[in-house]
Amino acid sequence: MRRWLAGLVLLGLVIGLAWTGRVDEETVPAVNPPVPEPSRRVSLVAVGDIMLARHVERLMQTHGTDYPFAKIEDKLQDADIAFGNLESPLSERGTPLPGKGICFRARPEMASRLKKAGFDVLSVANNHALDYDTDAFLDTLDLLRSNQIEPVGGGKNIDEARQPVIIEKNGLRIGFLAYTMFADIYYDYRYRRTFRATETVSGVAPLEQELILEDVAALRPRVDAVIVSLHWGTEYSRYPDPGQQELGRALIDAGADLIIGHHPHVIQGLERYGNGLIAYSLGNFIFDQNQHLSTRQGLILELQLTADGLSDLRVWPIFIQKSQPYVMEGQQAREFLQIVQECTHKLGTEAAIDDNSLVL
Numbered sequence: 001m002r003r004w005l006a007g008l009v010l011l012g013l014v015i016g017l018a019w020t021g022r023v024d025e026e027t028v029p030a031v032n033p034p035v036p037e038p039s040r041r042v043s044l045v046a047v048g049d050i051m052l053a054r055h056v057e058r059l060m061q062t063h064g065t066d067y068p069f070a071k072i073e074d075k076l077q078d079a080d081i082a083f084g085n086l087e088s089p090l091s092e093r094g095t096p097l098p099g100k101g102i103c104f105r106a107r108p109e110m111a112s113r114l115k116k117a118g119f120d121v122l123s124v125a126n127n128h129a130l131d132y133d134t135d136a137f138l139d140t141l142d143l144l145r146s147n148q149i150e151p152v153g154g155g156k157n158i159d160e161a162r163q164p165v166i167i168e169k170n171g172l173r174i175g176f177l178a179y180t181m182f183a184d185i186y187y188d189y190r191y192r193r194t195f196r197a198t199e200t201v202s203g204v205a206p207l208e209q210e211l212i213l214e215d216v217a218a219l220r221p222r223v224d225a226v227i228v229s230l231h232w233g234t235e236y237s238r239y240p241d242p243g244q245q246e247l248g249r250a251l252i253d254a255g256a257d258l259i260i261g262h263h264p265h266v267i268q269g270l271e272r273y274g275n276g277l278i279a280y281s282l283g284n285f286i287f288d289q290n291q292h293l294s295t296r297q298g299l300i301l302e303l304q305l306t307a308d309g310l311s312d313l314r315v316w317p318i319f320i321q322k323s324q325p326y327v328m329e330g331q332q333a334r335e336f337l338q339i340v341q342e343c344t345h346k347l348g349t350e351a352a353i354d355d356n357s358l359v360l
Helices: 002-027 054-063 073-077 110-117 133-146 158-162 209-222 242-254 330-345
Strands: 041-050 081-086 121-123 150-152 165-169 172-180 225-231 258-262 270-273 276-279 284-286 297-306 309-321 324-327 352-354 357-359
Touching (some): 041 073, 041 258, 150 165, 209 242, 225 242, 242 258, 270 330, 276 297, 276 309, 284 324, 309 330, 330 352, 330 357
Parallel strands (some): 041 081, 258 276
Antiparallel strands (some): 041 297, 165 172, 270 276, 352 357
């Protein structure tokens, strides 16, 4: 009898436990893992002067149009946005501007090759944009746009030249503006064609402080980050002049996040100012200036853009070997980065060499 009762009790416990388990399984709701927020960060790379004519073009005739980009385009393609300064019109039309000693013009098909390399935005606000006059300049704008590259700093009139380019990526809006200090130069008294865009004449946006401040103020509420490209400074000088520092800082104070400088054909230092960065000159990127070591060296600026500003700033050293840039490594990188570090230190900004790059 006792065995029978003990067995009955044990059976009841087993059934009760089994039933309790089933109830728990049915009543406890499933816990779904949280869905991560989309990344609100945009990676940007910016490079220096791009010239695809003259000896660069002759090299491409021998080696193909991939040649200038072969050792570097991965760096561009890895970024959300790639930016540079295009110093050669893309066209088969036009004639060299009278009186201008150095005139560049590259083949129209290079627009698609620039896109393949990874470029998204290119400044045309420089002293070569109208080397082959109006028709070639307008062809350049059309070819870039038809290949999904946004030209900035030039247009059919002054309103278009001042118009910002806005790129939307990863939930952020990034605005670009571009200007050149050489807009008002003409090269022949018999043909006084300057590069400045007007209400009725195509051309580029002039580098005038009040005008740029007005454009930055208008753009700031529309975007998460403002980037201003300035074609300025003294050729082959390692240092900006006081006027450049004053302007760069004024633009940061007005709401710009990043100033990217071009024209000197050599690198200059970088300055952290307020919450922004002024890269006074990134030097050459693709060019055929082989006479001096300094014109064969350049920088790739790499950073993250967020709704709160800039982060993860660093520059990579490049060397241009027969018009073909590559990222330096080892001793070659360290020796050049020490020069960049010293130029940056003289602008009041400290930077540290980290393997083959310089971190700001």
